[in-house]
Amino acid sequence: MRLHFFIGLLAASVALPALAQKKYDPGASDREIKIGNTNPYSGPASAYGTIGKSIAAYFKMVNDQGGINGRKVTFISYDDSYSPPKTVEMARKLVEQDEVLFVFQTLGTPSNTAIHQYMNMKKVPQMHVATGATKWNDPKGHPWTMGWQPSYQSEAKIYAAHLLKTKPNAKIAVLYQNDDYGKDYLKGLHDGLGDKKSMIVKEVSYEVSDPTVDSQIVQLQASGADVFFNITTPKFAAMAIRKAYDIGWKPTQYLNNVSIGVKSVLEPAGLEKSVGLITLGYLKEPNDKQFQNDPAIVKWREFMKKYYPDGSLIDNLNVYGYSVGETIAQVLRQCGDNLTRENVMRQAASMKSFRVDTLLPGVNIATSAQDFAPIEAGQLQRFDGKEWVRFGEVMGK
Amino acid sequence: MKKNIFLIVVLLGVACVLPFLVSNYRTFQLTLVLVYAIALLGLNILTGYSGQISLGHGAFYALGAYCAAILMDKAGLPYWATLPAAGAVCFVAGFLFGLPALRLEGLYLALATFALGVAMPQLLKYHHLEKWTGGVQGIVIPKPEAPFGLPLNADQWLYFFTLAVMLAMFLLGWNLLRGRVGRALTAIRDHAIAAEAMGVHNALYKSTAFGVSALYTGVAGALGAIAVQFVAPDSFNIFLSIVFLVGIVVGGLASISGALYGALFIQFVPNIADEISKAAPWAVFGIFMIGFVYLMPTGVAGAVRLLLARRKSP
Numbered sequence: 001m002r003l004h005f006f007i008g009l010l011a012a013s014v015a016l017p018a019l020a021q022k023k024y025d026p027g028a029s030d031r032e033i034k035i036g037n038t039n040p041y042s043g044p045a046s047a048y049g050t051i052g053k054s055i056a057a058y059f060k061m062v063n064d065q066g067g068i069n070g071r072k073v074t075f076i077s078y079d080d081s082y083s084p085p086k087t088v089e090m091a092r093k094l095v096e097q098d099e100v101l102f103v104f105q106t107l108g109t110p111s112n113t114a115i116h117q118y119m120n121m122k123k124v125p126q127m128h129v130a131t132g133a134t135k136w137n138d139p140k141g142h143p144w145t146m147g148w149q150p151s152y153q154s155e156a157k158i159y160a161a162h163l164l165k166t167k168p169n170a171k172i173a174v175l176y177q178n179d180d181y182g183k184d185y186l187k188g189l190h191d192g193l194g195d196k197k198s199m200i201v202k203e204v205s206y207e208v209s210d211p212t213v214d215s216q217i218v219q220l221q222a223s224g225a226d227v228f229f230n231i232t233t234p235k236f237a238a239m240a241i242r243k244a245y246d247i248g249w250k251p252t253q254y255l256n257n258v259s260i261g262v263k264s265v266l267e268p269a270g271l272e273k274s275v276g277l278i279t280l281g282y283l284k285e286p287n288d289k290q291f292q293n294d295p296a297i298v299k300w301r302e303f304m305k306k307y308y309p310d311g312s313l314i315d316n317l318n319v320y321g322y323s324v325g326e327t328i329a330q331v332l333r334q335c336g337d338n339l340t341r342e343n344v345m346r347q348a349a350s351m352k353s354f355r356v357d358t359l360l361p362g363v364n365i366a367t368s369a370q371d372f373a374p375i376e377a378g379q380l381q382r383f384d385g386k387e388w389v390r391f392g393e394v395m396g397k
Numbered sequence: 398m399k400k401n402i403f404l405i406v407v408l409l410g411v412a413c414v415l416p417f418l419v420s421n422y423r424t425f426q427l428t429l430v431l432v433y434a435i436a437l438l439g440l441n442i443l444t445g446y447s448g449q450i451s452l453g454h455g456a457f458y459a460l461g462a463y464c465a466a467i468l469m470d471k472a473g474l475p476y477w478a479t480l481p482a483a484g485a486v487c488f489v490a491g492f493l494f495g496l497p498a499l500r501l502e503g504l505y506l507a508l509a510t511f512a513l514g515v516a517m518p519q520l521l522k523y524h525h526l527e528k529w530t531g532g533v534q535g536i537v538i539p540k541p542e543a544p545f546g547l548p549l550n551a552d553q554w555l556y557f558f559t560l561a562v563m564l565a566m567f568l569l570g571w572n573l574l575r576g577r578v579g580r581a582l583t584a585i586r587d588h589a590i591a592a593e594a595m596g597v598h599n600a601l602y603k604s605t606a607f608g609v610s611a612l613y614t615g616v617a618g619a620l621g622a623i624a625v626q627f628v629a630p631d632s633f634n635i636f637l638s639i640v641f642l643v644g645i646v647v648g649g650l651a652s653i654s655g656a657l658y659g660a661l662f663i664q665f666v667p668n669i670a671d672e673i674s675k676a677a678p679w680a681v682f683g684i685f686m687i688g689f690v691y692l693m694p695t696g697v698a699g700a701v702r703l704l705l706a707r708r709k710s711p
Contacts, residue, residue, distance in 0.1 A: 042678045043636060043673065079671040079678050084632045085625040089426065096422035110535060114627040117537055179522065181535045207519070310676075348662065368672070 012277060021337075027101030028339035034074045035059075036094030036103040038111065043081035048107055050311060051130060052077045054321025055105060057308035062325075068332045071339075077099060077344030084109075084114035091115040095124050102127050104342055105148075105324055109133045109180060112145075120144045125345050127331075128324055128374070132158050133256075134184055137373040139349070144341075146348055148324055150257070150396070152181060154376045156231075158395045159254045160192025162278075162380060163227065167252065171201045173225030175216055175240055177232055178205040183233045185256060201225050206236065213240050221249040228253045234261060238269040245273035255279045262287055263314065266383065275385045276306045279376040280395075282363045283323060287314050289388050296357035318323070319358050326356045327365055329376065362394030412560060421552040425624065426664060428552070431559045432621045435566050437644045439613025444642070445651035446574060447606040448586030449498070450507040453514030455637035457487050457611040459521065459628075461618025466536040466628040467529050476541045480562065483619035484612045491611020493606030497601050514638035518630040536630025538622065559574065559620050566613060571653055573609070582606055583651070590607035614641075647689045649696025658697035662689070 027034040037053030059073040069075060076098050078090040087106065094100045102125035106112055109131040119126040120142050128148035129136055132155075136147035164171055174189065175180035182205065190197055202223035204216045213236050220228065221244070228251040230240050231238050238261035244253070255277045259265045262285075266274040284291045291297045300322055304311050332339075334347040349372060354365040365374045377396035381388040416424040440454050464483035474482075494513065501509050521530050530536070544553035554693040571581060580603050584592035593599050622628045640663050648659025672683035693700040 041675050045635075049675075056568050058511065077675070079667075079675070081636070081667075082631060083634070083636075084627055084629050085429075088627065089429070092425055093420045096420055108631075110533065110629040110631045113537065113629065114534060114625070114632075117626070181533075207522075 006395040015375055023343070025101060025340045025342075026099040027173045028071075031071055032308065033068065033339065034076065034098065034221060034352065035328070036098060036100035037075065037077040038080040038087050038090045038094075038103070038106045039077055040082035040107060041079040045082035045108065048082075048130075049079075049203070050315060050317050051107060051321045051324075054304075054308055054311060054318045054369050055325050057303070057311070058322055058325030058329075059305050061303060068329060069336060073332075078097045082111065084110045087111035088114050088118065091118060093278055095119075095122055100124075100338060102341060104128055104328055107131070107166070112136070116145060121267075124353060125335055126262055127344070127348060128328060130324075132184075133180065136280065136323055137371070139370055139372045146345075146367075147376070148327065148374050148376050149320075150280070150282055150378055151188075151256070151373060152184040152256075154189030154193065154373065154396060156185045156377060157192035158280055158380070159229070159278075160189055161395065162392075163254075164193070164196060167227065168196075170199055170227040170252070171223070171225045172199050173220035173223050173230060173251070174203045174229040175213060175220060175232060176202060176205050176229075177236065178207050180229050181233075181258075189229060203369060206232075210236075212243075214243050215338050216240075217243040217249070218247065221247060226251050230259075231243060231253045232256070232259060234259045234265045238265050241269040241274055241277070245270070253277050257281065257316055260285075260388070261316070262387070269384055274383050277383040277385075278380055279388070280387060281360055281381050281390065281394045282378040283316060283319055284358050284360060285388065287316075292386065300358055315354065322355050323358045326358070327351075327354070330354055330365075360390070360394070369394075371376060398704075401548075409564075409637070413557075416553045416556050417518035421550065424552045428559050428624050428666045429558045429621070430657075431556070431563045432624060432664055433567075433619050433641075433644065434524070434656045435620070436556070436614045436617035436641060437562050437648060437656035437659045438567065438570050438664075439615075439617065440608045440641050441645045441648075441651065441656055442570065442582075442613065443610035443655075444573070444605055445645055445649075445655070446586065447550065447582040447603060449603065449607070449640075450503065450642075451510040452635075452642060453510030453512070453517075453638050454505050454610075454614050455633050456510075456513045457491060457614040458618035458621065458637060459517050459630075459633035460490055460611075461487050461615030462622035462628045462633070463521065463530060463536075464690070465616075465619035465622045466538050469538050469623075470536050471529060475539075480616055480619050481650070484616045487615025488608045488612040488617075489617075492604055492608030495607025498607065499603055501598050511629045511635070513640075514635045514653060514704065518634055521630040521633070531629075531631060536627050536628055537633070538628075539568045540626050541623065555624055559624070562620060566616065567653060575652065609652075613702050643686060645696075647686065647693075647696060649698025652696065652698035654701070655696050655698035658701075662697075 037052055038163045039049050040046050041049040059075045063072045066176050080086040080090050080097055094103055095288060107130040112129045112131055121146055128143040128146060132152045134150050134151040136155045139154045164290055176186050199253050202220055205221055217240055229252060232240055257280050260279045284297055286297055302314055331348045335343050349367045349369050353364045360379050363377045367374050377394050379390045379394050380392050381390045422491055436458055443449050443451055461483040464486050465479035468479045468482055498506055522533055540551050542551050543549040581597045584597055585599055589599055644659030644663040647662045649655025666685050667682055670678045673681045
């Protein structure tokens with residue numbers, strides 16, 4: 001009897017390692033995990049290139065600290081100049097020649113659209129793409145693609161919810177950029193207002209090629225609206241804020257997260273003209289005084305000094321790069337020794353309130369098999385003339 | 398002459414065997430080289446042979462690409478049928494653009510074409526055209542498979558298809574340029590008044606050269622769209638036009654083979670530059686460019702010619 005017990009124990013101890021057998025797809029081995037990426041290091045959008053560099057720096061730190069589950073991360077990043085054909089070429093190089101386990105943080109809506117079909121056909125994860133378009137959250141149609149940041153639509157829905165709560169009889173005027181980004185926001189606003197859509201009294205668009213938005217702002221003021229939704233990119237946001245103030249229009253203003261830079265938008269617009277703007281934040285702003293001694297930002301600053309000394313300490317894209325690095329590192333830790341593409345996707349889609357401490361308190365990463373949108377929350381903040389002051393609850397999921 | 402033909406046959410042989418030796422990804426890159434070669438030959442007809450500088454050929458490339466994508470996406474045309482259509486549309490567009498451009502010489506023409514190149518991506522985003530162009534989202538098109546049950550994968554098939562188109566276009570170009578038309582264009586380039594005195598119809602030749610040049614570039618654009626399977630306004634920014642000009646200068650002005658060298662340059666050198674430096678890939682690209690122009694002032698084609706001549710002479 002006793003002998004049987006021992007044999008059973010022996011068998012079990014032999015069986016256990018077999019259960020935790022290591023499984024690999026191309027790009028993973030006992031010693032290495034290969035991750036691919038494209039970024040615009042050159043060309044018109046090269047300001048975003050710092051994201052790729054900060055991610056590379058992040059993995060350097062990870063490797064210095066012993067890697068992930070004992071494996072070093074090899075991060076291969078190519079320049080695509082923000083040109084979709086180049087992204088296709090580079091993605092193919094990463095998948096077919098470098099044989100990466102997956103691609104991560106490929107940047108830009110058109111670039112990612114160009115490789116969307118290819119990645120899903122090849123069944124190689126297109127992980128945490130760096131764009132806010134809503135279409136990346138499509139687990140049924142494109143099970144190998146996942147976004148990261150809050151989508152434009154979910155952000156707009158949060159503004160709508162806040163407005164319905166605080167000003168249910170508002171008359172809304174909307175200025176939006178006439179492209180997929182602007183329209184994505186607008187759809188979110190419409191959906192968020194639901195049957196109260198008639199609150200919108202005026203919608204005006206502009207083209208990126210327009211020299212100013214002055215006439216649009218005058219039109220919006222003439223509509224008699226008392227709420228202004230400002231769905232614009234930085235240059236136009238600054239002009240819109242300034243013009244509205246100068247012609248004496250004093251609505252409640254919502255400004256999209258794309259343009260919340262204090263240095264890049266509010267200072268050119270005029271800080272005193274920006275008082276009272278409401279926006280949604282999800283990342284800690286490195287310039288914001290309230291985070292100067294925040295442990296996460298202090299840690300981030302140390303990381304920057306050691307691993308990316310050329311990087312700008314006031315550029316929040318570098319906080320962004322660090323934060324996505326934290327996220328993917330967690331996904332890989334969860335994968336354990338099962339480093340197949342399928343498992344990477346499965347683990348990325350089963351993050352239960354994972355906390356990245358460079359995100360605002362209460363904003364967590366949460367996904368499921370039906371929900372491929374890691375961040376869907378944020379906290380509203382109001383500009384007081386110097387900094388963004390957070391208020392209210394964390395909204396969204 | 399005999400030697401030349403022998404060389405071409407050997408090159409062709411290599412071109413036919415290559416896709417079976419390298420990976421699909423490399424085959425895809427080689428396809429792009431062939432595509433660029435057609436576009437560069439088009440630009441060379443205009444700039445190299447007839448002396449009109451264009452900084453906006455990316456616009457014709459875009460036009461061809463969009464023709465192919467829209468015809469495949471909306472009209473359901475097969476990919477091969479889109480090429481003549483793209484060529485025809487671009488020929489007309491190029492010819493019409495060439496008419497007012499007749500009044501512009503040298504740098505002024507360069508500026509006018511530059512404006513065209515800059516405007517193109519924004520025109521493609523124009524919201525009244527969005528029904529067809531898909532706006533900023535662009536159009537995703539399917540990849541053609543090898544027909545008749547040929548034992549080729551999609552990449553290899555597209556490579557051979559592009560190779561066939563390129564050979565046909567090069568042959569046509571060669572025929573066009575070595576005869577009367579080519580001489581007339583060169584005469585206009587070298588001395589317009591003298592050419593006119595010899596009975597060359599300057600206006601007709603110049604605008605036709607513009608049209609033919611646009612046709613070549615448009616066909617290349619269509620092939621490029623089919624290879625990449627996606628078109629979007631951001632694919633055709635002004636850098637594309639400038640890179641084309643770089644391609645013909647590095648490859649060799651007024652040279653048919655130069656188009657091929659230039660295509661190799663613009664396809665592979667940016668990748669090499671990116672591997673050398675992430676911080677400043679364009680700077681490295683610039684150094685390569687200066688190096689090439691300095692060492693081979695008549696382009697790669699000129700240097701090859703010189704080399705062959707030297708080997709022959711002793």
